[in-house]
Amino acid sequence: MDTIIWIVVAVAVLWGFAPITLGRGGRxxxxxxxxxxxxxxxxLPDASTGPILARIAHRERWSLWGGAIGLALGALTAIVGRLEPGGAVxxxxxxxxxxxxxxLATVVAGHRVPAGAPRVARSRRTAVGDYVPVRHLIAARGMLAVAIVAGGVELILGATRTASDVPALLIVCVVVALPVAVLTEVVLxxxxxxxxxxxxxxxxxxxDVLRxxxxxxxxxNQVIVCALAAFAAPFSAGLFDGIGPSPVPPSGATVVVAVVVLAAAAVAVGLVTTGPWRRHPLDRLWAGRSFDPPGDDSSATRPIGASDAGRAPC
Structure with a gap:
C-alpha cells in the first residue's frame, strides 16, 4: 500500500518537470x-519566442519521459527487491x-535552423565548466567519494547488523551511486x-542557459543520490538500533561516520543550490554583452571581444 501511495506522489512530482509547456508546444x-x-x-522578444519555446518544450518533454521511466524502474526495484523505504527509491x-x-534532450536536439536563415555559432568549443560552476562539480564528486569511503569503512569494521542488510543497503545504495556518477559525467x-x-x-x-x-x-541529483548512499552505511551498521524497546547502541565509529556524512551532505547541497547558477553560462560565454529587449537580429549583440561568438556555419 505504501508503494502505491509513493507512486501517486511521484506522478504528481513528475508533472513539475514541465512547468512551462507540460511537454507540449501549444499552451x-x-x-x-x-x-x-x-x-x-x-x-524574450516576439521574434525569438517561437524557437526558444520549442527548445523549452523539447527539453520538458524529454524530462517527463525520463522521469516516467525512472518512476517505473524505481517502483519495480522497490517491489521486486522489497526494499525499505521503497518510497525513497x-x-x-x-x-x-x-x-x-x-x-539527453540537448544531445538529441530537435531544433534546426531553417534553410536560408542566418546562422550564429561560437568560435570556440564549449566545456562542462562553461555550464557548471566549479563548486558544483567539487560538491558532486566529493559526495561520491564520501559515499564510497563511508561504505568501505563500515564494511571493513564489520559493523553491519546482519549479512542480509549488506546487499539491501550498502551494495544497493553505494554501488548505485557510482553508476549514477558515471552517467552524470557522460551526459554532462x-x-x-x-x-x-x-x-x-x-x-x-x-x-546556453537551457543547457x-x-x-x-x-x-x-548526483549529490542527493550520493548523500543517501553515504548515509546508507551508518544506517546499515545499526545507527538506529538504539531506538526502540531493546536498544543496541551503535559503535563509536558508526556515529562518527554518520556525523561526517551529514556534514558533507549539508555542505554539498548548500554549494549546489546557492548562487546565480543559471547565469553562469552568460558570465562565462557572454561576458560584456547586452541584449536589446525589443528584438535580436544578431546585430543587437555586438562582441566586445573578438573571440567569443560570431556568424559561422553550424
Whole structure:
C-alpha cells in the first residue's frame, strides 16, 4: 500500500518537470515563463519566442519521459527487491530519470535552423565548466567519494547488523551511486559537446542557459543520490538500533561516520543550490554583452571581444 501511495506522489512530482509547456508546444504558462526570464536575465522578444519555446518544450518533454521511466524502474526495484523505504527509491528514480532525460534532450536536439536563415555559432568549443560552476562539480564528486569511503569503512569494521542488510543497503545504495556518477559525467560532456544551432545571438544565449539548467539538475541529483548512499552505511551498521524497546547502541565509529556524512551532505547541497547558477553560462560565454529587449537580429549583440561568438556555419 505504501508503494502505491509513493507512486501517486511521484506522478504528481513528475508533472513539475514541465512547468512551462507540460511537454507540449501549444499552451504555455506565462507566469512560469516570466519567472524563468527574470531568473536568467534574458529578454524574450516576439521574434525569438517561437524557437526558444520549442527548445523549452523539447527539453520538458524529454524530462517527463525520463522521469516516467525512472518512476517505473524505481517502483519495480522497490517491489521486486522489497526494499525499505521503497518510497525513497521511487522518488530517486523519478528525479534522476527526469534529470537524465532533460540532459539527453540537448544531445538529441530537435531544433534546426531553417534553410536560408542566418546562422550564429561560437568560435570556440564549449566545456562542462562553461555550464557548471566549479563548486558544483567539487560538491558532486566529493559526495561520491564520501559515499564510497563511508561504505568501505563500515564494511571493513564489520559493523553491519546482519549479512542480509549488506546487499539491501550498502551494495544497493553505494554501488548505485557510482553508476549514477558515471552517467552524470557522460551526459554532462554530451551536453557541453553537442553542436549548437541558432539563427540569432539571443537564441544561442538561451540555448546556453537551457543547457546549464539541464546540467544543474544532473549535478544536484548526483549529490542527493550520493548523500543517501553515504548515509546508507551508518544506517546499515545499526545507527538506529538504539531506538526502540531493546536498544543496541551503535559503535563509536558508526556515529562518527554518520556525523561526517551529514556534514558533507549539508555542505554539498548548500554549494549546489546557492548562487546565480543559471547565469553562469552568460558570465562565462557572454561576458560584456547586452541584449536589446525589443528584438535580436544578431546585430543587437555586438562582441566586445573578438573571440567569443560570431556568424559561422553550424
Amino acid at each position: 504555455v504558462s506565462t507566469t512560469q515563463l516570466a519567472t524563468l526570464c527574470a531568473a536568467v536575465g534574458l529578454p 521511487i522518488m530517486l528514480g523519478v528525479a534522476f530519470g527526469g534529470a537524465v532525460g532533460g540532459g 560532456r554530451l551536453v557541453a559537446d553537442r553542436p549548437q544551432h541558432a539563427s540569432t545571438s539571443l537564441e544561442l544565449a538561451w540555448d 546549464a539548467d539541464a546540467a544543474h539538475q544532473l549535478v544536484l
